Amino acid sequence: MKGNSYFSRKLHSLLGIIPLGGFIVVHGLTNYQAFERGPEGFEQGVHLINSLPLIPLLEIFGIYLPLLFHGIYGLYVAYQSNSNTGRFQYGRNWAFTAQRVTGVMTFVFVFWHVYQTRMQIYLGNITHEELGSTMNHIASNPVYFVLYVIGVLAAVFHFSNGLWAFLISWGITIGPKAQRISSYICMGVFVILSALFILSLIAFSGDEFKEAASAALAFTNIG
Amino acid sequence: MAQTTVANKTVKFIITRQDTPDSKPYTEEFEIPYRANMNVISGLMEIQRNPKKVDGASTAPVCWDSNCLEEVCGACSMVINGKPRQACSALVDKLEQPIRLEPMRTFPVVRDLVINRERMFGALKRVKAWIPIDGTYDLGPGPRMAETKRQWAYELSKCMTCGVCLESCPNVNDRNSFIGPAAISQVRLFNAHPTGEMNQEERLDALMSDGGIEGCGNSQNCVRSCPKGIPLTTSIAAINKDTTKHLFKKWLGV
Numbered sequence: 001m002k003g004n005s006y007f008s009r010k011l012h013s014l015l016g017i018i019p020l021g022g023f024i025v026v027h028g029l030t031n032y033q034a035f036e037r038g039p040e041g042f043e044q045g046v047h048l049i050n051s052l053p054l055i056p057l058l059e060i061f062g063i064y065l066p067l068l069f070h071g072i073y074g075l076y077v078a079y080q081s082n083s084n085t086g087r088f089q090y091g092r093n094w095a096f097t098a099q100r101v102t103g104v105m106t107f108v109f110v111f112w113h114v115y116q117t118r119m120q121i122y123l124g125n126i127t128h129e130e131l132g133s134t135m136n137h138i139a140s141n142p143v144y145f146v147l148y149v150i151g152v153l154a155a156v157f158h159f160s161n162g163l164w165a166f167l168i169s170w171g172i173t174i175g176p177k178a179q180r181i182s183s184y185i186c187m188g189v190f191v192i193l194s195a196l197f198i199l200s201l202i203a204f205s206g207d208e209f210k211e212a213a214s215a216a217l218a219f220t221n222i223g
Numbered sequence: 224m225a226q227t228t229v230a231n232k233t234v235k236f237i238i239t240r241q242d243t244p245d246s247k248p249y250t251e252e253f254e255i256p257y258r259a260n261m262n263v264i265s266g267l268m269e270i271q272r273n274p275k276k277v278d279g280a281s282t283a284p285v286c287w288d289s290n291c292l293e294e295v296c297g298a299c300s301m302v303i304n305g306k307p308r309q310a311c312s313a314l315v316d317k318l319e320q321p322i323r324l325e326p327m328r329t330f331p332v333v334r335d336l337v338i339n340r341e342r343m344f345g346a347l348k349r350v351k352a353w354i355p356i357d358g359t360y361d362l363g364p365g366p367r368m369a370e371t372k373r374q375w376a377y378e379l380s381k382c383m384t385c386g387v388c389l390e391s392c393p394n395v396n397d398r399n400s401f402i403g404p405a406a407i408s409q410v411r412l413f414n415a416h417p418t419g420e421m422n423q424e425e426r427l428d429a430l431m432s433d434g435g436i437e438g439c440g441n442s443q444n445c446v447r448s449c450p451k452g453i454p455l456t457t458s459i460a461a462i463n464k465d466t467t468k469h470l471f472k473k474w475l476g477v
Contacts, residue, residue: 005400006430009437010470080399081440087305088391088444096393096442165441168456171464175457 012073013169015066016162023063024159028193031200039132039209046128071107078103099161102154109151136209139201152197160190232257234266235277235321238285240335248332251285252277252321263303263310263322264289267336286335294450297385301336302327307390309450310336327390343384346406350429354419366417379412379458381451388445388455394438401438402430404445408458414465427462427469436462 030049033041052058078100085097117134120126126134138144164186167173173182203209233254241248254277255269267287274284289299292311299310302325304318315322330338356362368376388404389395395403410426413419430436436459445455 004431004433006432006435006437006466077440080394080396080438082393082396084391084393084444088442088447090442090444090447092441092443093393096440099440168441168460169439169463171460171462171467174460174464176454179456179460 008073009077010169012070012077013166015070016159017166019062020066020070021159021163024155025193028156028196028200032196033200034132034135034209035199035203038203042132042203042209043129046131050128067110071110074103075107095161099158099165102158102161105151105154106158109147109154113148113151132204132209135204136206139205140210145201145205148201149198152201153194156190156193156197160186160193163189234261234315236266236270237321237323238270238335239323239325240285241326241332242283242334244331244333251282253285257315261315263301263313263315263318263324264292264299266315266322267310267324286333286337288337295383297340297383300327300338300385300387300390301325302390307387307448309385309387312450327386329390329392329395330386338386340384340386343386343389343403343405346402347384347409349402350406350410350426351422352406352409352413352426354413354416355422356418368417372415376412376415379408379415379453382408382412382453383451385450387448387450391444391448393442393444394440399438400434402435404439404455404459407436407439407462408453408455411458411462414462423465424469427466430462431466431470436466439463 026049030045031042033045037044081096081100083097083100085093116138117131120134121128121131138148164179164183167182168179173179234257236253236255237250238253239248239250253270253275255266255273258265264287267285271284274282276282287299287301287310289311290296291298294309294312297309300307301310302323303310303313304323307327310324324336326332326336326338330340330342333339356365382405384405386405392401392403394401407430410430414423414426439459441456443456446453446457449455
């Protein structure tokens, strides 16, 4: 069984939802704290995540390795596909092509985004408390803002449509009716998650996050 | 022969031709007299009778494959005005002109519109799409099939291995080993049969090896293209469920 493409493809499908799908939902909710509760709320969210036990292990086995496997194997899956949306202009066929296009977009975006944020913490250029102001730098640059919105929409589409396909690939939604209902639910997931991310990007671009940076610094110095 | 041609009315064809399996394809245009109730096959027969291009130059007659002429054998599948379908059931009156005919390039082209669908028959052998009942003595009658089950299984049995679902699938190509929708649906058919069910693991195992069911990317073009209206995506999802169960059973050693 091991080493055959059935096994790899199933693992690819599973990792896309568990843990990566779970991660994108948690990420969206944490970011949304920036919109709902401002800099303090966002900082609390970051603090909450950083107070989880065994953070390095969670990051390596819960995020980095699944992300690398899903991303690199996903590029191979995209390479194996043709796009025939010209001859078959059905919504599902468009979604098939979009799933591959957004997958590649997300792959590039995630690397860039991790470099700008998490990597900077590893390099010692910023601290966890300064993430709010880092995001303010990014979101207040109009070009970066647009690129982030595109990246976020690509990632959220890839997850929502991937969730729909996951339910079929594991044999959970079988008939056309079940697949139609799950497509409505997945569309809802797309709308809600997109709203969470875009609203938090808007919040990050606000001035309070610029000021929060110095406040946070002061806070950690006292602490 | 009775005079059935309508004065001055013609049918235009643009046909993609290819002389040998390896040679470069090219197109030729034909204009033939219209007759009532023509289908694409009768158009091709007319070209065969008088193989002249629209400019009057002679050419070799166009080759195609056909057999039953009632959309049950699957032999005359080709791409007609961009969509893969059977030439026998493609009525000229219902087609936009010029009518463009191309071979289904997902398969190796033998000549002109003739393709080699051997990979589909190979796939049926691989998944053991039959019911083994041979023995050295009379095995007696098998278990009965419930009528309600027979009714939906009958829909799956309409598959004529025509290749339209493979042609419409973006994941059936040279870079991908996906077995294609047709064979997966046949696994569902033979696994639903009370006697065929006894060998269901063998068929599931075949689909769980390289180039099995995993290549499905859910574009769902197959179910929209199938000329027999076979619920191919339902079959794929149902077999996804069975292979998933089989996978966990094997791991857990149940």
